Amino acid sequence: MKRQKRDRLERAQAKGYQAGLNGRSSETCPYQTMDARSCWLGGWRDGRDNKATMMK
Incomplete structure (x- = not known):
């Protein structure tokens, strides 16, 4: 079975x-x-939020 990208x-x-x-x-x-830019920035915001949550 082939793996899809x-x-x-x-x-x-x-x-x-x-x-x-x-x-x-x-x-x-x-x-x-x-x-693609808006998806990247959405992921970037999620990552920043999670980083801030982990730091608390």
Whole structure:
């Protein structure tokens, strides 16, 4: 059975989440298209929120 690759927008969100957890700036978003950029930034916000929650 072949394994399917994740959707590119899901991948952008996951990369953004990791960037947020690692404390990277939102300015480091590597995506130019609006769809992927908004997914990346959404993941980045989630990652930042979770990082702040873990620090408490």
